[in-house]
Amino acid sequence: MSDRKVQISYSDDGGRNWSNWRERSLGELGEYGKRVRFWRLGRFRNRIYRIRVSSPIKRDLLGGVVNIQVTPG
Structure with missing residues (x-):
């Protein structure tokens, strides 16, 4: 099966x-526990994200984490 992708x-x-x-790779079928990271998303105050996955196989979003760094200024 071809490599599946997640996009934000x-x-x-x-x-x-x-x-x-x-876009990032979700890995091949059976590659469990694959971590997907998106870096360098810029500065923001109020942001809305949308996510899509290019796989016809059932998938669940189990969680999401946002690490925010506050800079003085």
Whole structure:
């Protein structure tokens, strides 16, 4: 089976405009516990994310973590 992908896009204005899709591999079938990370997403105050997956196989989003670094200024 071909490599499956997960994509995210985000909006900083309440969903009126969206960023380009960013894509990462979900790994091959049977590759359990694959971690997917998206780096360098920029600065924001209120952000909405949308997620899509390019696999016809059933999938569940088990969780998500956002690490936020606050810079003085």
